Amino acid sequence: MGTVRRPGAYVCGVDAAMDVIGGKWKVLILWALGQRPFRFGELRRELPGVTEKVLAAQLRELEADGIVHREEYDEVPPHVEYRLTPRGVALNDALGPLGAWGKAHVIEGRGASAAAGQVGEDDDVALVTGAA
Amino acid sequence: MGTVRRPGAYVCGVDAAMDVIGGKWKVLILWALGQRPFRFGELRRELPGVTEKVLAAQLRELEADGIVHREEYDEVPPHVEYRLTPRGVALNDALGPLGAWGKAHVIEGRGASAAAGQVGEDDDVALVTGAA
DNA sequence: CGGTATCCTGGATGATACTG
DNA sequence: CAGTATCATCCAGGATACCG
Secondary structure (H helix, E strand, O other), X not given: OOOOOOOOOOOOHHHHHHHHHOOOOHHHHHHHXXXXXXXXXXXXXXXXXXXXXXXXXXXXXXXXXXXXXXXXXXXXXXXXXXXXXXXXXXXXXXXXXXHHHHHHHHHHOOOOOOOOOOOXXXXXXXXXXXXX | OOOOOOOOOOOOHHHHHHHHHOOOOHHHHHHHHHHOOEEHHHHHHHOOOOOHHHHHHHHHXXXXXXXXXXXXXXXXXXXXXXXXXXXXXXXXXXXXXXXHHHHHHHHHOOHHHXXXXXXXXXXXXXXXXXXX
């Protein structure tokens, strides 16, 4: 098996959560939708490198897991919007501390002290914009 | 690419953290070592299904990421102990909310709710609109 | 006991083309 | 615009055997 998915037999909550966010692009999708709703094409542009097929697949899974809601507007140029469900918002919130940890210990503090306590959590929306 | 590892180019802290805990057995290893130090064989028995090769690989990665500490006692028969570093403890703590979420929303609160795209089960609160 | 060394597989991911 | 359909690829993870 390539990846994490472990149907059913969860050992703990983290294990179960990993099954939901384990896709390669899922946390980025979560992150983006945490800012605001996105249309399919917007989201695609927001995640440089993802293909339509994969983005659609990940969105379907997140939808099936009750994390994102897909709203289809019946308009002439098709219009679909994705947004977080309450459950998705809760998940995003639950990821806050993990994000803070990653920012402090992986991105910035390769050698920084493992100081406990709070790390400034500033949601500066900087999805891949510049580089990439 | 097969899985998540995305060297260097992290978009956010969660993304970076996923790189550290993305292995199939890593969160379980974290979970176990969160209780107490383990010897290699003990750990192996603690994670039914893992092979020596994979367990060793995941432990080496966690060690390289500064999450676990490997202590080798110069004895006969060989004796090695793995334990969390302070950074590993911090990571484990940061995973707390995620574990709670997974337990509540995936393990317990699911049923078919997750499937079929049904969303309104949590509450009828309007899906998150705007952002920020 | 605590690992390495090889070989192999499966499925997530990627590229490309096509459609309502 | 928002996808689906196919086919190709890559590599984490698994099986097995052997070593200090």
